[in-house]
Amino acid sequence: MMPRALIIVALVALTACGSRQDTADRDTNLRQLRNSSGSPEEFSIVPNKPLQAPETLAELPPPTPGGTNRTDQTPLQDAVAVLGGNPSRLDPQAGIGAGDQALVTRASRFGRESDIRAELAVADQAFRERRRLFNWRIVPEDTYNRAYRDQALDPYASLEAARRAGALTPSAPPE
Template sequence: MIEEGAMRWARLVLVALVAVTLAGCGARGERDLRQFPYSLQQGPEEFAVVPFKPLETPQSFAELPTPTPGARNRVELTPNADAVAALGGDPAALSERGVPAPDGALVSHASRYGVPAGLRARLAAEDAEYRQRFGLFTFQLIRNDRYRQAYRRQALDPNAALEAYRRAGLRTPSAPPQ
């Protein structure tokens, strides 16, 4: 009887050791949310490889522009600009020149109290901190993305909202069946 109890404890300790070992095999660090569909896969992303235009030797090396950090590479493909040029248009018209005129009133109203600098970086840092706090006391045996779990209380149910609008007598678009 004593040997059977000791064997049971030994099996329990072995199972706990295996569980702890497997839990330690997970990836460290935070994944980028923009890569969520691909973050669960291992290996390279085959669509991330982009061909370049052929290199050209200039007439004079003095004609080369000075390098500008963050500027577009001269050998990168520009399919939209190439299509506009092929159809006889001006490719320079595609470059961003600020806010379009029809959107000026909207942008000025939205930024009437000022626009903080580095807003996207700050929001990304706050999001990463929130998800880290969310996952502090959670245990996961299989590695997965915690984004949906972290924000599930803040997510809206589109079908419930649709039904609420319909019950209120408001016109709603058609929705696919559940």
């Protein structure tokens, strides 16, 4: 009986070590949607846009070192255009559109930092670096949920607090 249990424990330990990824690689991509089988990913193959020849050489745009080409893929802009939006609004140099100006003014009435996204990205990376120390598991688990488990809100506790405060709340499914 004892040798059989020892063999089972050894097999479980070996299989747990077999599919382990590097923790640094795992933490940089919190939601792991990549293909780990080694085979080609059919959704990552995107054909180039067709080449366009201008009528005259004067119509050629000036070269932009480090810039974009006419044949470069622009999936976000293409999706916005297909859905009926204005792809030029995704350009960061375009600034804030007239339709969003009132919202930005209201949200920043007490001041705002221009580099808040970069600052939050650095703080988030530091938080995940601190959590990486104990980031190993025998059974794979979603890294994102594990890293932010302590910061998650309980929706039912929030609903009850709002109801106790007298706020009108919609019905919610049972727990």
